[in-house]
Amino acid sequence: MRNFNNEKRYGFKDKILKSSTLSLLAMFIMNAGAFAQEAEAAVSQIDKGDTAWILISTALVMLMTPGLALFYGGMVRSKNILGTVMQSFVALAVVTIVWVLWGYSLSFGTDINFLIGGFDYIGLRNVGMESGPYGTTIPHYLFMAFQLMFAIITPALITGAFAERFKFSSYLVFLVIWITIVYCPLAHWVWGGGWIGAKLKALDFAGGLVVHISSGAAALAAALIVGKRKGYGQVAMPPHNLVLTLLGAALLWFGWFGFNAGSALASNGSAANAFVVTHIASAAAILGWLAVEWIHKSKPTALGAASGAVAGLVAITPAAGFVGPLSSIAIGAIAGILCYFAVNLKSLLSYDDSLDVVGVHGVGGTWGAIATGLFASASVGGVSGLFFGNPQALTAQIISVIAAWLFAFTVTAIILKVLDMTMGLRVTEEGETLGLDLSEHGERGYS
Amino acid sequence: MRNFNNEKRYGFKDKILKSSTLSLLAMFIMNAGAFAQEAEAAVSQIDKGDTAWILISTALVMLMTPGLALFYGGMVRSKNILGTVMQSFVALAVVTIVWVLWGYSLSFGTDINFLIGGFDYIGLRNVGMESGPYGTTIPHYLFMAFQLMFAIITPALITGAFAERFKFSSYLVFLVIWITIVYCPLAHWVWGGGWIGAKLKALDFAGGLVVHISSGAAALAAALIVGKRKGYGQVAMPPHNLVLTLLGAALLWFGWFGFNAGSALASNGSAANAFVVTHIASAAAILGWLAVEWIHKSKPTALGAASGAVAGLVAITPAAGFVGPLSSIAIGAIAGILCYFAVNLKSLLSYDDSLDVVGVHGVGGTWGAIATGLFASASVGGVSGLFFGNPQALTAQIISVIAAWLFAFTVTAIILKVLDMTMGLRVTEEGETLGLDLSEHGERGYS
């Protein structure tokens, strides 16, 4: 439950159902054992059904990063397959350690001026098996891990913009810095008690701003600063293995159920709603993308279906806890159409966003955030959007979108400029010709 | 829980456990908030453990369709890989929209004469976050979504019969019609209060009739009407990538836990039983298939292992909530052997059921439905089969099997004949030679 209203409504009810008589009873009967009195009280609030759902949701979101690796990996040339997959894979490693040491604390520690989290959770101090301030019916560790998986996939998404040419060592440094000074603040603003969620009260159920706009804006900065691939525009660079891309899309879709429905932080009706609209939006977006592609280029493609699915999933992300199924058809279908054109714009504007992060995540995320302000219905998530008579919701969404774009674009651009001047961003020309697999990793994908 | 007896037994108990004192209490304490009185009462019945299990089961069943795409995709020639995968992928999109708009209502709406569901759930009207008449401890949305995933994979299964030659545009139309006039009625008859489940009281725990016999019978009609692939019987058409097929089989197996154990609609002993017998039957069927293949062709093959696994999973599907583990060894082993021979019959009869949908799903599903009538044990699911002294169970099963075969075969044949005369069913000869990937989608799988 990423939204305070909801948190209260469901959280409250569940708490009562589970704990009223029972926890009182339990308190008397149980011996306190190895746990402090305080911890006991907390533990007794943990709901096993909620915990089961968030455990598996966390695993599902983790799987999205390898899914993304395949999705992207299939689209590059075969000489770059390992380099591309590695950029996602190593994000799993680097971001995890950063998150445990300081990232979680910056994002979800006690709020400082609505801007950043405090140091209370540094090294996971004060985070434990009991429940914490977020997701009050699940272990705090679990909430931390669930959030971690979001932090991992976000920078991995960006890598699509500079595929086939980025230096591995610089990428590692980029990862650490970007998570720390772009992702953590933004996550805090939206979900950790910062100004976007707590004051502006903009809605972002599962990461339209935090994950998709932030990665899309960063991708735009990266595509502009890193520059085009050698031969881009002159040489055909068709995807080397679309089966990988389709498999990746399927794993993303599968994982997205954890991403969106898990964001209810409970195993309840809200999770079911998020689950359903997520699936529907993805379906509608496939049809939207294929239709427009069919008309425009005379053939509906498999890559189009995969891209449409992802576009729909992106767009429904911020809305999943706030809109109903019929709205999700509209949100998805429009996402499919919009992202198709956004992706095609790239060749007009002349930057090489190699795997279309801007067109899919930037544009799709933006549409989703705005659509939340349009289609949100109080009967679903407690808040109404413009179409249900509440224009303010839309205003809040628009402000939040602009803020996220500006912040992520600017800070990413600065990071990359500095890295460019120090470590350099690109592999050598020779390395690019040879491919990242051999030049950066000394391996080949296929022998 | 797909069976009324069980539904009552477990559902009742759970309801009491969870709601008796608690929901009364909750009613008094809670303020009704944004929800109507009625909704509140319903919500309070939702069990979070059950919901968690069905949420993830639904995701698992969704994953089976991409799993099937790989399973099938690996068996075709490389020029048709994307076309084959697309047939499954696009089913995810098309069936979802059909289901939301009218399919769910036709299947599970208020029964009309034991024949079809009414219009009460059109556009998911009256379906929501509260529980509904099915799966009373989970959100109605979730039951709808769980059922949707079954509706998606069923027509996707059929595509194996006409792989490598079907026109994409005609397939889309076929999908919409088939779901509406074959799948929805059948699902209603068996699970939605129609004559097979409610009057005949035939048993189908997770879709032996609804999913496997229906797709198998439709596949037979399709293989006969669509005709053979160009060069079939003259040219070798070996699978282009059996690793894809094995990966697909693994994902199917994994997803099938949701398919069968999720069909308990609860996280309980019945789900555990279904889980266990599902796994065992698959294992036994692998051994059955490999053994007979080893004897017959002197080598046990990887494709045989994958095919055996699927055959076992198919056969146990209708039985999963009604039989115990030792019975499942028998059901699985016989399924493996039977399907091996069924698949080999194809070359005698002369039709080109390219990926053996009839032999595996038709024959396996039929065997499973009959086996349910033989091996069902009251101690497992409350109903006994022939071997436990109840010959009537077998009669009901046989009638239901015949009904499902006749209905699905006939209606599918009519649909295809009409489509053949209007849009045409096959790609051009040239397109077939070139491959579906280029001719229908303008892409290649591998570059």
Place this chain on the structure above:
Amino acid sequence: MRNFNNEKRYGFKDKILKSSTLSLLAMFIMNAGAFAQEAEAAVSQIDKGDTAWILISTALVMLMTPGLALFYGGMVRSKNILGTVMQSFVALAVVTIVWVLWGYSLSFGTDINFLIGGFDYIGLRNVGMESGPYGTTIPHYLFMAFQLMFAIITPALITGAFAERFKFSSYLVFLVIWITIVYCPLAHWVWGGGWIGAKLKALDFAGGLVVHISSGAAALAAALIVGKRKGYGQVAMPPHNLVLTLLGAALLWFGWFGFNAGSALASNGSAANAFVVTHIASAAAILGWLAVEWIHKSKPTALGAASGAVAGLVAITPAAGFVGPLSSIAIGAIAGILCYFAVNLKSLLSYDDSLDVVGVHGVGGTWGAIATGLFASASVGGVSGLFFGNPQALTAQIISVIAAWLFAFTVTAIILKVLDMTMGLRVTEEGETLGLDLSEHGERGYS
């Protein structure tokens, strides 16, 4: 929860919470229906949240075996891809049947002299939908199935040692014998009430001894007895498809959440802790492996990342319920470094452990078991290790490690020697040259 202390602590609390007033109430209200009085009482203890989590955990662990098949499959030459995948796939079939018939009983039947389980569960007699003596809040069937998945993957791990040359028929026989006389006793000693778990009180949360050391020790025996691949050391044998290996590693990682966090046998704080430390250790191990590889060979590789991830997962396995997140960084990082060197030792010692089972599972598992004795913290799992002031824990760990190595190595060596003299272990030279796919299975992976 694999440890008696924990079992008691959480189990007790949960039982009280769920059953105290409620089950009494339920007893009176419910009619006993088809179940015996006894069964009813048992059923009423089943927690749906716990059951949901273990259902999906069991599915996750099942998926690890196909994951392993891909992980290994990618590393062999393309002519052996199916043969390699088949060794894992068929373990799913063979071990399942063995487990149901006698394996589970030998492992978890009533203890006989701390050495072996009795025959009470032969053919799953006395195992049912109610809960059993292990995992008292989940159906006994489910516990049995969860344990089964561990029994499947363990011998599959060994196959990496003799990849590309083992005879399929001999492998089938090996599987049956090895499970029966190596795995079952060891599982009993550690988890089934045998001497290691119940008397020595060594800690093994999720299978450091039972799964990893046992497979690592067996792998060493196998590599020595089976002998080197033809051309080993003279001819380059690079992995044929590292994308498969990376995908396999991702599925292993995903499944490992079920493996480790599922071993809490409940959906609670302990599961969350196991989940978190599992993920962190894997991340840290990737960084450890890549760092040392970068320094040693000047390039960080994708295969290194995948190997590091698995090394970390192996090492944290025995410790997952006993150590906290910061300890898991240390355990993981050291595992990555240690296994890198262990793998490289192979070329000094001269045996052909083709896919490095000894280096990764043997060494990683040993390190993990010892690390458990070092880093265990009473605040996590109720037991302290050396670093928290309890040197005895370390002693117990070391004894258990030595016992597992000696037992698994010796008995495996005997099995293989006997098989070598009877059936023979290796395919013919010609078969090896041609590849297992054609010689053993009559197929090719790719056409």
Place this chain on the structure above:
Amino acid sequence: MKKIEAIIKPFKINEVKAALDEIGVCGITISDVKGCGRQKGITEVYRGAEYHIPFINKIKLEIVVLDEMLEKAISAIQQSAQTENIGDGKIFVLNVEEVVRIRTGERGPDAV
């Protein structure tokens, strides 16, 4: 001895093989190649971007025959590979100076 190199459409390989079997030519080596000629390649579309792929998949046959078999082999290939559509391919004939059978070390016409 002559070497025939024929570029044909991939789906014709079985027919060509059969035609060669019939006239008793059994030593054949084939490989996957890509070609361009009058047939102008294909256009693929990825996310709206069109790529022109100038090269089309073909199969190359290499057959070394004794001089007296040359004409028979050429016409067997030509007839069996023909579809009368553009892109049917070419047959080239080159002179071979020596042939060695690796297994036996035999040389010349006997080794073919």
Place this chain on the structure above:
Amino acid sequence: MKKIEAIIKPFKINEVKAALDEIGVCGITISDVKGCGRQKGITEVYRGAEYHIPFINKIKLEIVVLDEMLEKAISAIQQSAQTENIGDGKIFVLNVEEVVRIRTGERGPDAV
């Protein structure tokens, strides 16, 4: 008629194709090959074990031209494929005795 066989670096294929288009040579057959020569292969590392891979990916072009086009074609290829680094490849010229167009059965220079 002559057959040109050129071994080139894979990433040069587009430039070479363009250069040949320019001089009006449009019949080309290409295939993936691996080569070794002065350029000595690459070293790959798998789990710390080093493998020396002596063969490097190249593309082979096969082009049959009329005698009068030979020199033009050679220099078009040579110039467009050149990077002046080691491993640029070779051009070989062989004599072709006969050419047949499969589609029409035409023979000789007309069939090229």
Place this chain on the structure above:
Amino acid sequence: MKKIEAIIKPFKINEVKAALDEIGVCGITISDVKGCGRQKGITEVYRGAEYHIPFINKIKLEIVVLDEMLEKAISAIQQSAQTENIGDGKIFVLNVEEVVRIRTGERGPDAV
């Protein structure tokens, strides 16, 4: 200058390469081909259906050598590739009229 085309069993490539290294032949181009000859292909079984695959994987070596190296190279290949089982392959020799080194533009024997 002569061109040697040798069809060998794939697993022999390392030995052949070593034998050629020894006599100082270092320019080699190889490719994956499939062949049929006396060795009659293999039978694969998919779901009970048998497919006869007439073509077996082979490797083709192409080596251009100076005339004086020809015999040495032939016998190096013949001996190192031999298993004395059917399917060992063939060596063909063709005449090469011209050689160009792309990197330098050199021609003739110097370019080999």
